[in-house]
Amino acid sequence: MNTIDFSAYKGLIFDMDGTLIDTMPAHMAAWQATADRFNFPFHQDWLHSLGGMPSFKILSEVNREHGLSLDPKIVSRFKMDTFAEMEEHGEIISCTNIVLESFLGNKKIAVGTGSQRDCALRLLAKAGILSKLDAVVTATDVERHKPFPDTFLLAAEQLCLGADECVVFEDTELGKQAAHAAGMDCVMVESGKLIFHPK
Incomplete structure (x- = not known):
């Protein structure tokens, strides 16, 4: 103890x-799939550092970091659905x-x-x-x-x-x-x- x-x-x-x-490994896999689907850079360490922030807020950070204008609601819904569909969550x-x-x-x-x-x-x-x-x-x-x-x-x-x-x-x-x-x-x-x- x-x-x-x-x-x-x-x-x-x-x-x-x-x-x-x-x-976290399952979340990172879901972010990887989301980055591939919506064509934004996937930086695992940076995304991991935002742990504790809801997905739609992380998307606002992604937009700011990479000068993008992704729709946080649509993209975060895809990420959350991808995560939810995984068999193993940890x-x-x-x-x-x-x-x-x-x-x-x-x-x-x-x-x-x-x-x-x-x-x-x-x-x-x-x-x-x-x-x-x-x-x-x-x-x-x-x-x-x-x-x-x-x-x-x-x-x-x-x-x-x-x-x-x-x-x-x-x-x-x-x-x-x-x-x-x-x-x-x-x-x-x-x-x-x-x-x-x-x-």
Whole structure:
């Protein structure tokens, strides 16, 4: 078990993609197919760095980065459909799921994700995680997405907890920025280990 002391927190808020479930390879495959279909450059590291941002917002970044005028709604719908049709969306990530399991029934547990609600609920149910959660906040539920704090603040509110009573688990820089902007400590998943980043 890791050496981080979680006793000070009443609520645990987990990002989903790349934090609880290793969906990033499937997301990257879907982005590759989308880039091929709509003829824009596919840069895996750059796209990965935007993890936590909804697909339609990533498309706005693609347009800005490459001087394109793709329709974010049409292109992101293709990407999300491609992702949804994949058989394998990834294994659960053990270091975070061990923490979730160990505090089940003792602390309130939420997910705060940049995925759309229907996709997030489907993935969480398939991974056997959904039934263990007290709240789920998705890109569908907030106006301002990561790195803004809204996702995590709404999750804390749905858990009936203050920001200072919650800790966030993340795997991207955008997610960590969102956690710190919310006034919450952040635990990052780095190479299969949990690394503590206080606010």
